[in-house]
Amino acid sequence: MRSNLSQAGGHVKQAASDAGSALRGAASAAGEELRVGKANVKADLADGALAGLAAAENAGGAAREQMDALMDKGRDLVDSAAELIRERPLASFGVAFAAGWILAKLGRSGDK
Incomplete structure (x- = not known):
């Protein structure tokens, strides 16, 4: 028994x-x-941050393109108005005078 207990x-x-x-x-x-999991999470977060920065840069570029297009349209409109004024100076003066008179009337009627 002892040997069994010892065993x-x-x-x-x-x-x-x-x-x-x-x-x-x-x-x-x-x-x-x-x-390993921690390293993978850090890598995924870094990739997400880089993708976000790239998207922000692309959005900034698109906004600049839109602003340039609007500025070009504005310049075209001013050039067209200048050309019209050169072609018909009396008509342009008459329209400007009438618009000023109407705005003055509207401004005075708001004071009452």
């Missing part, structure tokens, strides 16, 4: 040692997985 004790001791080794291995593997 059983040795097996229990070996089982405990094996369990400890398994737990240390599992903890080590879990720690490594956490490090």
Whole structure:
């Protein structure tokens, strides 16, 4: 019986040692997985930030293009008005005078 108990004790001791080794291995593997996961999350966040910056730059470029197009249209409109004034100066003066008179009337009627 003593030898059986001694043998059983040795097996229990070996089982405990094996369990400890398994737990240390599992903890080590879990720690490594956490490090890899953390690195992947950081890389994904960095990629997202870069994509956001690229989108902002593209939006800025598109806004500049739209502003340039609007400025060109405005210049064309001013050039057309200047050409019309050169072609018909009396008519242009008459229209400007009438518009001023109407605006003055509207302005005075709001004072009452």
